[in-house]
Amino acid sequence: EVQLVESGGGLVQPGGSLRLSCAASGFTFSSYWMHWVRQAPGKGLVWVSRIKSDGTSIIYADSVKGRFTISRDNAKNTLYLQMNSLRADDTAIYYCARPKEVTRAYFDLWGRGTLVTVSS
């Protein structure tokens, strides 16, 4: 089955860290440029970060630059998001998303998301 499954979310204090994972299956993960998109509770979708298929090109939204690190392990078919210096406004459901066309940035496959709550 073609799917993405996120994990690693939870409750963390401001200033803390979390590492999210996204396990891919049913497709050639190593071919796709992969993305993270987040959604604060009751709010809209916000693109967070993208990594090229071989990991050599990475970009971030300004809101997370310098605090978040995207990475991937193509041997394990897994995408990661290391989140440091977390703030209350990072509270959101984090989705990993696969583009419909390998290098484009519109998404035909989404995971169910993992909830990150930043609170003391």
Place this chain on the structure above:
Amino acid sequence: DIVMTQSPDSLAVSLGERATINCKSSQSILYSSNDKNYLAWYQQKVGQPPQLLINWASTRESGVPDRFSGSGSETDFTLTISSLQTEDVAVYYCQQYYSAPWTFGQGTKVEIK
């Protein structure tokens, strides 16, 4: 950054009636070299991730009912649901993939009147 603005924020339509959602980009998202508009529409039902409905402004995704259609060019786009069904209750988002950072509209909530 390209700002995507949807209107209205919410919409209540009777079953079987037409629903129209507008999306405006702060700059043209029409790429002249291929004459394509870099715009997608998504549907998000409560408790679910988004689902891709339309790409390239007007290309319906496989399996999407033909009551959904997309139109527009350059900066002004429309998603139309020609005959609203109960299962269409959701929030709808437009998204530009013309340039990073890729941005979404704020969403339009569609309900049954």
